[in-house]
Amino acid sequence: MRRDSKMVPKADTKLSMSCANAIRMLAVEAIQKANSGHPGAPMGMADIAFVLWTRYLRHNPDAPTWPDRDRFVLSNGHASGMLYALLHLSGYKLSIEDIKQFRQWESLTPGHPEVDHTPGVEVTTGPLGQGFSNAVGMAMAAKRLAAVTSDDSFSPVNHRIFTMMGDGCMMEGITQEAASLAGHHQLGNLIAIYDDNQITIDGPTSLAFSDNTEARFKALGWHTITCDGHNHEAIARALDEATEEADKPSLILAKTKIGWGSPNKVNTSGIHGSPLGREEIELTKAQLDWPYEPFQVPAEVYDYFRTSADFGRREEANWTQAMETWKSKAPKLYARWELHMDKPIPSGAKSALLAAVADSGAAATRQLSGKVLQVVADQTPWLIGGSADLTPSNSTALKSAGIFGPDGLVPGMSRAGAYLHGGIREHGIAAVLNGMTLHGSHRAFGGTFLVFADYMRPSMRLAAMMKLPTIFLFSHDSFMVGEDGPTHQPIEQIASIRIIAGMTLLRPADADETAMAWYYSLHEAKGPVSLLLTRQAVKPLPKPAGYTPDDILKGAYAVVDTDKPEVVILATGSEVSLAVEAAETLTKAGKKIRVVSMPSQELFLSQSKEYQNRLLAKGQARVVTIEAGVTQGWQRFAGDTGLTIGLDHYGASAPAEVLAEKFGFTSKAITEKILALLN
Numbered sequence: 194m195r196r197d198s199k200m201v202p203k204a205d206t207k208l209s210m211s212c213a214n215a216i217r218m219l220a221v222e223a224i225q226k227a228n229s230g231h232p233g234a235p236m237g238m239a240d241i242a243f244v245l246w247t248r249y250l251r252h253n254p255d256a257p258t259w260p261d262r263d264r265f266v267l268s269n270g271h272a273s274g275m276l277y278a279l280l281h282l283s284g285y286k287l288s289i290e291d292i293k294q295f296r297q298w299e300s301l302t303p304g305h306p307e308v309d310h311t312p313g314v315e316v317t318t319g320p321l322g323q324g325f326s327n328a329v330g331m332a333m334a335a336k337r338l339a340a341v342t343s344d345d346s347f348s349p350v351n352h353r354i355f356t357m358m359g360d361g362c363m364m365e366g367i368t369q370e371a372a373s374l375a376g377h378h379q380l381g382n383l384i385a386i387y388d389d390n391q392i393t394i395d396g397p398t399s400l401a402f403s404d405n406t407e408a409r410f411k412a413l414g415w416h417t418i419t420c421d422g423h424n425h426e427a428i429a430r431a432l433d434e435a436t437e438e439a440d441k442p443s444l445i446l447a448k449t450k451i452g453w454g455s456p457n458k459v460n461t462s463g464i465h466g467s468p469l470g471r472e473e474i475e476l477t478k479a480q481l482d483w484p485y486e487p488f489q490v491p492a493e494v495y496d497y498f499r500t501s502a503d504f505g506r507r508e509e510a511n512w513t514q515a516m517e518t519w520k521s522k523a524p525k526l527y528a529r530w531e532l533h534m535d536k537p538i539p540s541g542a543k544s545a546l547l548a549a550v551a552d553s554g555a556a557a558t559r560q561l562s563g564k565v566l567q568v569v570a571d572q573t574p575w576l577i578g579g580s581a582d583l584t585p586s587n588s589t590a591l592k593s594a595g596i597f598g599p600d601g602l603v604p605g606m607s608r609a610g611a612y613l614h615g616g617i618r619e620h621g622i623a624a625v626l627n628g629m630t631l632h633g634s635h636r637a638f639g640g641t642f643l644v645f646a647d648y649m650r651p652s653m654r655l656a657a658m659m660k661l662p663t664i665f666l667f668s669h670d671s672f673m674v675g676e677d678g679p680t681h682q683p684i685e686q687i688a689s690i691r692i693i694a695g696m697t698l699l700r701p702a703d704a705d706e707t708a709m710a711w712y713y714s715l716h717e718a719k720g721p722v723s724l725l726l727t728r729q730a731v732k733p734l735p736k737p738a739g740y741t742p743d744d745i746l747k748g749a750y751a752v753v754d755t756d757k758p759e760v761v762i763l764a765t766g767s768e769v770s771l772a773v774e775a776a777e778t779l780t781k782a783g784k785k786i787r788v789v790s791m792p793s794q795e796l797f798l799s800q801s802k803e804y805q806n807r808l809l810a811k812g813q814a815r816v817v818t819i820e821a822g823v824t825q826g827w828q829r830f831a832g833d834t835g836l837t838i839g840l841d842h843y844g845a846s847a848p849a850e851v852l853a854e855k856f857g858f859t860s861k862a863i864t865e866k867i868l869a870l871l872n
């Protein structure tokens with residue numbers, strides 16, 4: 194849908210140049226003052242940004258989270274100076290003082306854009322290619338939201354997703370994966386604008402890059418448009434064409450010059466990441482015919498931006514009114530809309546999830562998770578997700594939900610579906626999941642083998658930084674993968690996920706733990722969750738007197754207990770049942786053993802010290818930890834007097850039972866180690 198340009202009078206050439214130059218000079222002066230930052234991209238993209246923000250972007254500075262706003266994702270986050278200038282000029286709560294505090298401690302204008310920090314910033318960006326891929330996820334979420342909340346007469350979803358990106362984003366592999374997915378999904382609501390300046394830090398892109406980007410994107414199913422990125426009418430024509438394209442994502446290849454306006458540094462890599470210097474700023478101002486003081490903006494520029502923002506205010510007011518009418522006209526669809534916005538905890542959610550796996554007997558936690566997911570899918574229609582081509586292995590199928598994608602592209606596929614076949618694109622999907630969650634209408638989950646978590650890690654880290662409750666599901670969580678061998682057997686992945694600050698890792702050990710892990714992920718998590726699941730069957734754990742499933746969400750609780758234990762065995766996931774078996778033998782031998790299942794270190798460490806010390810029998814018992822991965826990180830519990838049992842070397846190709854024997858993951862071997870420790 195095209196924004197009605199009649200509502201926003203076109204600026205005459207002089208005014209429109211002033212507006213673009215205001216963006217340039219605010220960025221340039223802020224960077225100069227901070228003596229740090231990236232002026233080249235803001236100067237080069239200012240013309241595009243001006244036309245996009247004043248004539249196309251539907252947004253309301255007074256309501257930065259209006260659900261039907263167009264999204265703007267700055268994938269080349271180093272151009273943050275441009276984004277802050279746009280937000281300030283448009284009238285967001287970002288003052289000229291804030292602009293002057295660029296990159297300073299606790300300012301609203303950090304070095305790279307940070308979501309939930311600066312009003313109007315949609316995504317935390319900086320690692321190149323991530324923002325573009327998030328935008329793909331946002332466009333997918335918007336498509337689904339539209340499909341499930343609209344009828345022929347009205348849709349509450351009219352927004353588009355705009356993203357700007359540079360050569361760096363274009364070269365990154367993640368972009369290829371996400372762009373491929375976007376083309377396949379025919380995301381007509383997605384418009385990417387490529388700052389095609391052919392300069393990066395090292396120099397001209399010809400040093401390292403000779404792709405035919407336009408041909409590549411065409412081949413991926415995109416609509417492509419080339420334009421002069423400094424000619425405002427050419428930019429507007431390109432945006433008209435892109436916004437009118439309904440069936441394909443659009444890529445505008447905007448030919449620009451990095452550092453446009455600077456007489457000596459334009460078109461050089463030197464202007465990418467260094468302040469211009471006072472002398473060059475004066476020469477630039479002369480060239481741009483910009484007589485103003487640093488941070489001074491002429492009134493007519495503010496007026497124009499603010500007039501344009503009024504368009505967004507009216508749009509939002511009209512939308513809000515239309516929603517009121519629609520609420521009474523289509524109460525069912527409206528209720529669905531509210532579900533997506535509020536994501537309430539369904540009544541009886543917890544008991545339904547627990548019931549889904551009750552009496553499952555010995556089963557792999559991935560299978561238990563699969564059972565839980567069927568109930569989850571019915572309870573929470575705002576959940577969307579799938580697998581990176583490991584649906585049967587990850588047990589992620591949502592049997593009743595339908596496949597998400599263009600209507601009828603393959604049998605069973607529709608925009609209303611909730612199951613995402615991500616293809617073999619872990620990097621891209623991880624960022625797409627974040628984008629879907631960022632969109633605000635969905636909570637996204639996605640699965641692969643634990644060993645390939647490394648392919649998702651950059652987006653997992655960003656999810657944690659953004660406090661995004663994306664759910665990363667990893668099955669085949671130990672060497673017990675068996676015959677596939679060391680390439681497929683995770684060892685360092687568990688520890689490496691745990692060190693992502695703000696990530697909650699859950700490695701359930703049985704049916705109850707699996708159900709509660711999902712409950713936590715969906716309804717309690719305030720940030721991303723990694724759900725680690727076994728390939729092999731695990732036995733149901735014994736539960737001591739007084740146990741309730743809520744104990745699981747304390748992160749650790751006793752499954753075999755005794756007072757005054759001399760040894761506390763701490764284990765996670767599949768190793769808890771080994772610990773229980775070892776405890777039986779040790780108890781028979783007269784030892785006093787407590788077994789603690791610890792599905793989540795993070796949740797346990799957030800309990801009171803009193804609870805932690807009591808459970809670990811601090812100062813009284815020796816702590817033995819067991820986990821089928823590197824021992825790093827477990828010393829914090831085992832200390833100098835305890836023992837850490839793990840796997841500090843790569844695995845091998847052999848049947849799982851043989852590996853368990855060879856690597857000492859049998860109750861017999863564990864019992865012997867504990868006896869040796871005690872004697």
Ligand SMILES: Cc1ncc(C[n+]2csc(CCOP(=O)(O)OP(=O)(O)O)c2C)c(N)n1
Nearest residue numbers: 234319320321359360361362392393394465
């Ligand atoms: C994943 C990732 N790798 C490297 C960087 C460091 N980096 C920041 S900008 C940049 C060059 C980007 O070139 P381009 O997108 O063309 O930006 P321009 O110089 O045109 O502003 C690099 C390598 C990064 N931010 N993210």
Ligand SMILES: [Mg+2]
Nearest residue numbers: 360390392393
């Ligand atoms: Mg560049």
